[in-house]
Amino acid sequence: MKPPPSTSAAERQRLWHKLDLLCRLGLGLAPIAAEVCAVLRGLVGADAAALFWLDEQGLPAGFHHEDSPASVRNLFLNEFHLFTGPGETNILALARPEGPRVGRLLSPGASYFRSNSHNLLMRPNGHHYTLDLRVEVPSPTGPVTRAVAALFRTRSPVSGFSAAEASTLERASGSLQRAFLLQNSSWPGGAYGASGHVLLDGASLRPLSADSEALQLLRSAHVRGLGLYGAGAAMLPKDLLALLGLQPGENRILPVPQGLLDMRTSPMNAIAQQNPAPTATHLLLTLQLQRPYQIDMVRRIANMPLTSLQREIAMLAGLGHARAESLALTGVSNAALKKHLGTILDVVHASDWEDLGRSLRGKL
Numbered sequence: 001m002k003p004p005p006s007t008s009a010a011e012r013q014r015l016w017h018k019l020d021l022l023c024r025l026g027l028g029l030a031p032i033a034a035e036v037c038a039v040l041r042g043l044v045g046a047d048a049a050a051l052f053w054l055d056e057q058g059l060p061a062g063f064h065h066e067d068s069p070a071s072v073r074n075l076f077l078n079e080f081h082l083f084t085g086p087g088e089t090n091i092l093a094l095a096r097p098e099g100p101r102v103g104r105l106l107s108p109g110a111s112y113f114r115s116n117s118h119n120l121l122m123r124p125n126g127h128h129y130t131l132d133l134r135v136e137v138p139s140p141t142g143p144v145t146r147a148v149a150a151l152f153r154t155r156s157p158v159s160g161f162s163a164a165e166a167s168t169l170e171r172a173s174g175s176l177q178r179a180f181l182l183q184n185s186s187w188p189g190g191a192y193g194a195s196g197h198v199l200l201d202g203a204s205l206r207p208l209s210a211d212s213e214a215l216q217l218l219r220s221a222h223v224r225g226l227g228l229y230g231a232g233a234a235m236l237p238k239d240l241l242a243l244l245g246l247q248p249g250e251n252r253i254l255p256v257p258q259g260l261l262d263m264r265t266s267p268m269n270a271i272a273q274q275n276p277a278p279t280a281t282h283l284l285l286t287l288q289l290q291r292p293y294q295i296d297m298v299r300r301i302a303n304m305p306l307t308s309l310q311r312e313i314a315m316l317a318g319l320g321h322a323r324a325e326s327l328a329l330t331g332v333s334n335a336a337l338k339k340h341l342g343t344i345l346d347v348v349h350a351s352d353w354e355d356l357g358r359s360l361r362g363k364l
Contacts, residue, residue, distance in 0.1 A: 012043060013308070014302055014303075015039050015042050016043070017302065017308045017311060018035075018039055018298060018299075018302035019036065019039045019040075019043075019172060019175045020175045020178075021298045021301070021302065021311065021312075022035055022036060022039070022175075022179075022295070022298050023036070023175040023176060023177075023178045023182075024178055024182055025182075025292075025294045025295070025298065026183050026184035027179075027183070027184070027292055027294065027295070028053075028179060028180065028183050028255050029053045029146075029147055029176070029179045029180065030053060030061075030062050030064075030255035030256055030257060031255050031256070031257070031259050031260060031292055031295060032179065032295055033051045033062075033063075033064035033257045034064055034257055034258060035295060035298070035299065036051060036149075036176070036179075037049035037050065037051055037066050038066075040149060040169065040172060041066070041151060043168055043169075043172065044131065044161070044165045044168050044169055045165065046131070046151035046152060046153055046161075047067075047152055047153050048065075048066045048125075048127070048151070049149070049150065049151050049152070050063065050064065050065040050066065050068075050149070050150045050152070051063060051064050051147060051148075051149050051150075052091045052147065052149075052150075053146060054091075054095060054146055054147065054148075056144070056146075058092075058095060058144065058145060060080075060091055060092070060224065062222050062223070062255075062256065062257070063076075063091075063222050063257075064222070064257040067125065068125055069124060069125070070229030070230055071124070071229070072120075072121055072124050072125060073227055073229055074230070074231075075120060075121070075227065076121060076227065077222065077223070077224055077225060077226060077227030078225060078226075078227040080224060082116045082120065083115075083116050083117050083120075085116075087111045087112075087114070087115055088115050088116060088117050089105065089108065089112050089115060089117050089118075090117050094132055094134060095134060095145040095148055096145070097134075097136065097142075101133060101134045101136065102131070102132065102133045102134070102167075102169055102170040102173075103132065103163075103166040104132055105130040105131070105132045105150075106130075106131065106161060106166065125152070126154050127152040127153070127154070128153065128154055128155040129152065129153040129154075129159075129160040129161055130150055130151070130152055131150065131151045131152075131161040131165065131166060131169055132148060132149070132151075133148065133149040133150075133170060133172070133173060133176075134147075135147035135149065135173055135176045135177060135180075136177070137177050138177075138181075146177075146180045147180075149169065149172070151169065189293060190259070190260075190290050190291045190292040190294075191290070191291050192262075192288055192289070192290050192291075193259070193288070193289040193291055194213045194216070194217060194288070194289055195286065195287060195288035195289075196210070196211050196212070196213030196214025196216070196217050196286075196287045196288075197210070197213075197214055197284060197285065197286055197287070198210040198214050198233075198236070198240065198284075198285040198287070199282055199284060199285075200240070200241070200282060200283040200284075200285060201283070202281040202282050202283050205238075205239075205240075205241050205283065206238045207236040207237075207240050208282070209233050210233040213287075214285075215231070215232070217261060217287045217288075217289055218236075220256065220258065221254065221256045221257075222256065222257060223243055223244065223254075224243070225237060225239075225243045226243055240285075241265070241285070244263060246263060246265060246285075248267075248283055249265055249266075249267075250265055251263065251264045256289075258289065258291065259289050259290050259291040259292060259295075260289070260290045261287060261288075261289055262287070262288045262289070262290055263285065263286070263287055264285070264286045265283055265284070265286075266283070266284050266286070267281040267282070267283055267284075268281060268282050268283070268284045293361055294318075294319065297315070297318045297360055298315070300360070301314050301315055301318070301360070304347050304348075306343065306344060306347060307340075309330065309340060310340050310343060310344050312330055313330060313332075313337065313340055313341065313344060314344050314348070314356065314360060316329060316330070317344075317353055317356040317357040317360060318356075318357055318360035318361055320357060322353075323337075323353040341353070344356065348360065
């Protein structure tokens with residue numbers, strides 16, 4: 001494999017700004033994980049990237065990996081205990097506030113190459129060089145690790161990562177922190193995508209059947225215990241609702257890679273031939289993926305021939321801020337805003353501030 005292509009200064013500046021815009025959306029890290037991985041890979045120059053995020057108690061909550069085979073994903077999700085023993089350099093180990101925040105796997109010890117983490121996860125992925133970053137977020141009791149980012153390269157002729165590249169990845173920590181510090185309390189609007197259904201027994205809550213769309217949504221959610229790549233409906237775990245954090249009759253929005261998974265449970269009458277009791281019910285779990293419009297808006301704005309400040313202004317319009325608010329939020333004068341806005345309107349082909357916002361939200 002050829003070495004990663006070099007990135008121009010202008011492209012690097014665009015990527016840094018795109019990373020910052022994504023992490024300031026208030027969506028958390030999961031919905032923007034795919035875009036963030038692509039940005040980090042481009043900034044440093046790597047063959048693949050992965051993100052692992054943790055909850056407020058420091059426990060693994062989800063992940064996105066760009067090129068991991070289905071068998072490896074299943075193993076990681078279903079047999080996580082294999083990677084938690086002594087000598088295992090797993091996500092929990094990398095999340096501990098010990099040692100440097102970046103580059104702990106640049107020169108791993110001999111025990112690493114004997115571990116399950118290396119032999120069952122890294123090697124099957126073809127990863128021979130790893131650059132890792134611990135993302136810490138301030139809290140009243142001290143810094144708390146909320147994410148681990150990892151970049152990967154294959155064996156020669158591509159070399160390992162340099163100290164300069166480690167420094168570049170560490171610089172991304174500030175933006176990644178904001179993905180946790182600036183989370184909104186309400187979920188945003190966006191386009192709804194695929195929807196699927198799982199039928200559960202009303203008494204035991206055991207899954208009885210599921211359509212192909214539901215299986216795909218559950219696979220891509222990357223919930224621990226739900227490694228379902230290649231599996232059919234018969235392989236759904238008996239405690240599916242518990243794994244999803246649901247109780248009968250509850251609804252929940254779960255941040256997942258690529259968006260938000262809308263999960264709803266509702267009772268339905270049992271099929272008479274299967275259960276003639278008139279009061280018996282089955283439970284229907286409905287799953288639907290929502291793609292927040294802000295993610296696609298960032299991608300679109302980041303590719304526009306605008307300066308960083310002009311992209312900031314465009315984002316404010318797209319997010320629904322009033323024109324007057326943008327003066328305080330960007331710190332520019334009214335005259336400067338008018339000048340920059342003229343350029344933005346020409347690029348987007350909009351007539352005024354309100355039309356700019358509608359165009360950015362609608363042309364996705």
